[in-house]
Amino acid sequence: MEQVLQGLAKFSSELRYEDLPGSVIRETKRMLLDSVGVSFAAHAVDKGRICTEISQRLGGAPEATIIGARGKVSASNAALANGELINALDYDALFIPGGHVAPYVVPAILAMAEAQNASGKDLILALAIGNEVAMRVTRGMSPMVLTVRDEAGNQSYRWTNPYGGSRYNLGAAAGVGRLMRLDPVKMAHALGLSGHHTQVPTHSKMSYTLPVPMSKYGTPGWQSTGAIVAALLAEAGYEGDTTLFDGKSGLWSFTGSDAWMPEKVLPGINEEWALLEQQYKPYPCCRVTHTCLDIFYALQAQHEWAPDDIEQVVIFASAYAEKPHLQNKDVQNAMDAQFSAAYAMAMAAFGVPIGVVWLEPEHYKSASVRSFMERVTCKVHPQYTQKPLADKLMILGRVEVTVGGKLYVAEESFARGTPRPGFELTDDELNRKFVHNGSRLFSQDQLARASETLFALERLAHVSELMQQLRPA
Numbered sequence: 001m002e003q004v005l006q007g008l009a010k011f012s013s014e015l016r017y018e019d020l021p022g023s024v025i026r027e028t029k030r031m032l033l034d035s036v037g038v039s040f041a042a043h044a045v046d047k048g049r050i051c052t053e054i055s056q057r058l059g060g061a062p063e064a065t066i067i068g069a070r071g072k073v074s075a076s077n078a079a080l081a082n083g084e085l086i087n088a089l090d091y092d093a094l095f096i097p098g099g100h101v102a103p104y105v106v107p108a109i110l111a112m113a114e115a116q117n118a119s120g121k122d123l124i125l126a127l128a129i130g131n132e133v134a135m136r137v138t139r140g141m142s143p144m145v146l147t148v149r150d151e152a153g154n155q156s157y158r159w160t161n162p163y164g165g166s167r168y169n170l171g172a173a174a175g176v177g178r179l180m181r182l183d184p185v186k187m188a189h190a191l192g193l194s195g196h197h198t199q200v201p202t203h204s205k206m207s208y209t210l211p212v213p214m215s216k217y218g219t220p221g222w223q224s225t226g227a228i229v230a231a232l233l234a235e236a237g238y239e240g241d242t243t244l245f246d247g248k249s250g251l252w253s254f255t256g257s258d259a260w261m262p263e264k265v266l267p268g269i270n271e272e273w274a275l276l277e278q279q280y281k282p283y284p285c286c287r288v289t290h291t292c293l294d295i296f297y298a299l300q301a302q303h304e305w306a307p308d309d310i311e312q313v314v315i316f317a318s319a320y321a322e323k324p325h326l327q328n329k330d331v332q333n334a335m336d337a338q339f340s341a342a343y344a345m346a347m348a349a350f351g352v353p354i355g356v357v358w359l360e361p362e363h364y365k366s367a368s369v370r371s372f373m374e375r376v377t378c379k380v381h382p383q384y385t386q387k388p389l390a391d392k393l394m395i396l397g398r399v400e401v402t403v404g405g406k407l408y409v410a411e412e413s414f415a416r417g418t419p420r421p422g423f424e425l426t427d428d429e430l431n432r433k434f435v436h437n438g439s440r441l442f443s444q445d446q447l448a449r450a451s452e453t454l455f456a457l458e459r460l461a462h463v464s465e466l467m468q469q470l471r472p473a
Contacts, residue, residue, distance in 0.1 A: 134171025197226025291397025
């Protein structure tokens with residue numbers, strides 16, 4: 001098992017920009033564009049404002065930028081704010097199986113790239129390494145939902161109780177260490193340290209907590225500070241735990257996995273890139289409801305129903321839909337609004353513009369919205385229990401809408417934003433999302449320039465040139 005840590009350290013220290021496939025370079029830039037955009041929008045909600053203010057209060061040497069804020073703070077404090085901003089709206093990219101990796105991996109790497117005055121190519125390489133290490137460690141652990149099949153082939157699900165984003169900290173530290181040009185020995189110490197600087201796994205606790213707290217399933221900003229400190233300590237000669245994965249009490253155990261499967265981590269590294277299976281969110285809410293939202297919007301466009309015309313909506317989603325925070329109809333805050341399936345359907349029915357406005361009090365406190373939510377039922381799609389899925393990226397959706405006593409039904413297998421033919425979000429679509437998310441802070445011209453810089457990141461001599469464009473004048 002120690003060989004896994006050494007293998008990840010070698011990969012992180014020795015990979016060159018020239019080794020990256022063009023598809024990985026493109027996807028890394030798309031991920032960064034999306035992460036920056038959702039950070040802009042997050043300044044409109046309390047979670048984003050509070051974390052920005054705290055990071056500015058903590059201050060430190062002016063090394064790095066808080067996305068969408070004036071001035072600079074220390075690299076670790078910039079990572080603290082940016083991790084929370086990226087995830088504040090639940091509008092950021094994710095992996096299935098896995099979860100929200102970007103808010104755990106991007107902030108530390110972006111802050112250190114600015115502090116080190118790295119080039120655009122350096123940043124792309126570090127982000128690609130960080131995401132790959134994070135997802136490969138995740139491959140070796142049990143997922144949040146374990147699929148169990150009986151002799152007849154019927155499926156059932158068992159939930160891993162202590163689950164969270166702890167495992168992603170190794171990816172953040174790997175990317176930071178690469179920017180600092182740590183050799184394989186010091187990189188191994190940085191990775192070992194980063195495993196001990198992780199948050200406690202709290203995802204399952206959130207699923208049963210109402211109203212949903214601002215901390216949700218974890219605090220990626222806080223964990224990001226640990227990744228930076230791990231790399232700095234390793235550079236200075238501080239020795240980390242290079243037996244991190246070993247034994248019954250290894251990382252996998254203390255971060256909530258039921259098992260450790262080291263044979264799944266290293267094979268195919270630098271050949272098969274997990275980053276290419278990243279998904280992007282068209283809606284600021286839990287991914288579980290996205291397929292059903294796609295279906296409902298299509299039906300709505302076809303039939304032009306008014307909200308009062310709709311007598312009942314029944315949606316069928318993944319097995320995770322049974323959790324209390326998705327079943328919740330008493331939306332009290334922006335966090336509740338991100339997870340309530342009934343609330344997401346109400347936003348679609350009322351035609352509320354897609355974006356941060358979904359999460360603002362005027363909508364989740366609206367009497368008409370609350371009345372509509374009572375007519376929405378969220379169930380688990382029967383295929384999740386009847387037979388195995390053909391593709392791990394499937395989020396099966398079925399919507400049944402009753403209008404005037406007539407039933408309208410539609411189904412789909414994937415949500416928009418999934419890297420499967422016909423479901424991807426194009427560069428133009430991601431750019432429109434970026435521009436919309438930044439429209440409260442920047443002019444259209446400023447956002448166009450920032451977008452152009454992000455899409456051409458490899459040509460940038462210094463990351464500081466990009467970060468200057470991400471700060472309001």
